[in-house]
Every structure is written in C-alpha cells, then in structure tokens.
Amino acid sequence: MFKAPKLGPTETHMCVTWDSSSGAAAIFMDGRKSVTKMYRRGHRIRSEGKVIIGQDPDNYLGNSTIQDMNSGKRVPRGNVFDWESIELKVKGGAEVVNSEH
Template sequence: MSPAVTLFLIVVSTAVAGSVTIKTLVFPTATSTSYVEMIPQRPMNLTAFTLCMRVATELSGKREIILFAYRTGSYDELNVWREVDGRLSFYLAGDGVLFKVPDLGALITHLCVTWDSTSGLAALFLDGKRSLSKIYKKDHTVSPGGRVILGQDADSFLGSFDKKQSFVGEICDVNMWDTVLPDSAIICMFAGKREPRGNVFDWDSGELEINGDVEVATREL
C-alpha cells in the first residue's frame, strides 16, 4: 500500500465562466487497499443529519457497493450502500432503511440522505427529487469517536476490507450537516449553488487522507 497523502480541498470559483471547479475522487478498480479517510470538523455526536454527495459508478449485477462508511471501535455507526438489488440504503448501528430508486450509473448523480432522531423521519434525494419518508431509529444517537472513509467498508476500526464491497467510480462534493436541511436547500445544491456548507464535513475546505490507488482530479459543477 502506498503511503497516505493528506489533501486539503479548496474550491475555486471561475468568475469568467460563471462555474465552480471542485476536486473529485476517482476509484479506478476494485481493491481491498484503496480508500480515502475524511476528517470531520466536529465530533459526530449526531441526533440528526443531512449527508450529500455526487456519485457515479458503472458497477452492476450481484454486487453491493459502499458509498460512505463511518465506524467506531464497536459499530458501523453510519453506512450508505447501493444494495445488490439496486436499492439505496443507510444503516445506523444495526438494520438499515432501504429505498427503491432509479439505478446509479455512469452519469453523475446528486445523492442526499436525511434523518432526524426525534421523529425518526428518514428520506433520500436523487438529483433534487425527494423520496417518501420512512420511520427509522427513533431516539437513536450516532456516536462520536470513529473514522469516516470513502471507498471501503471497514469491518474493524479501520481495516478488514472486502474487495467485493469496494467502491469503483467517482465521488465528489461530500458534505454533511448536523441538522435536516430544508428540501429547497438540497434542490439548490443539486443545481450547483455552494450554500450552505457542511458543518460536519465541508468538501470545499475539508481534509482528506488518500490511501492506495485513488486519483484526485478536478471538474466543474
């Protein structure tokens, strides 16, 4: 495994073209060694959240794909998956909540998941379109002190990776808030607007540690 490389992501606004250029992560092949660790800006002691990203993958068939993984020493505290049957899901320290949605593919998709402990309301957004609400893990709290990675599912604190669950494709614009954002804010983000920025993870200024065969490129929103 190659040494980890720490990367600070800085967004660049291109005034002339009226566009925004951001860093993006390309995972070219299935491996059990390549991943990116995201460093949170505050402890992940969460009773609500909005998690958004832009993602594309050509993986298909009988294959689950990890999209986001947060694990403490004892539990998978928050994992987001593309299931074997194409459904999207997230799991909070146990059984998950699943949504039947259009398949992810080679076209970049803006994906958000939201959850609130008080009501248990969970929902998913694809390209600004909101799913139905489901009731999930009412009164639960996401515990702090873990590690967040893109590209692999850790079956221990940061290890025991399975090549058959690894992500292959492109991920960028990963942001997280400790509240449920209004639908209107998520729709604006899908359209490329840069406000509000995540207060748990902010892709514009966050710190990433690159491990293994992961390419860092730039693209315009």
C-alpha cells in the first residue's frame, strides 16, 4: 500500500493511521504527516484479531527485550486498547510482572 519513506541513521518514530469512513491512510514520521493515500473506504476490520506489540515484523519473535518496548512509560487510556481492562495472553518466555509505579 505504501512505499515507506527512507529512515535516517537516528531513531525514527513512525505511526500509520487509517480511517474506514473516508478511506484515508497516512504515515507520520516523527510527528509529521509524510504520505497519505486512499485505501478501502468503508471496509470493516473483523473482531477477534491479534496484535503483537514490540516486535519487528522482519524479525518475528526474534531477540527483542522488554526494554525495546519502552516499558514503564505511562500512557493515557486509548481508543484502541484500554490498558487497564484488556486481557493479555502471554506466549513464549515472556513474564508478567505487576509494577507499583
């Protein structure tokens, strides 16, 4: 769908958005809109999907660590995941540790 812009030698923050009602899809690089295209206006995403957080799809379930996921950062309640009530399934060698901070 997109040919992503070239990444520089420093850390880059990238976000992809898509709006079903308009079909507008965009890539944001370091907080600035980079590319916008139209994609499948009116399409609905089925429920019961799966999301993998913190993994690079080019290195699926590779050598990442919890530090790679920026763990410990507080984030507000989102409109995709409610981090306070979501039920997570742990796979592989991952471990859930409750934090007091």
